[in-house]
Amino acid sequence: MNWDIAAGNWKQFKGQVKAQWGQLTDDHLDQIDGKRIELAGKIQETYGITKDEAESQIKQFEENNKNTHS
Numbered sequence: 751m752n753w754d755i756a757a758g759n760w761k762q763f764k765g766q767v768k769a770q771w772g773q774l775t776d777d778h779l780d781q782i783d784g785k786r787i788e789l790a791g792k793i794q795e796t797y798g799i800t801k802d803e804a805e806s807q808i809k810q811f812e813e814n815n816k817n818t819h820s
Contacts, residue, residue, distance in 0.1 A: 753784070753786045756784050757783070757784025757785065758784070759784075760782075760783055760784035763784070764779045764782075766815060767779060767782075767789065767811075770807075770811055771793055771796070771797070771807075773796050773797065774792055774793070774796055778792045778796065786808065789808060790804045790805055790808055791804075793807060793808070
């Protein structure tokens with residue numbers, strides 16, 4: 751999965767992010783705007799998890815979506 755492409759297609763891509771992390775609001779997704787670091791921070795903040803756990807979840811998400819928008 752290429753985050754440059756994800757950022758460029760964020761409006762279409764954010765539905766997949768919302769499906770994975772349902773507690774993220776539309777406002778969160780608008781703030782993230784395709785930025786991986788912002789996504790990690792919002793996951794960490796919203797779910798009360800460590801930075802490492804947020805990164806682990808994103809890596810798993812990337813693996814699961816590696817053929818999406820590539």
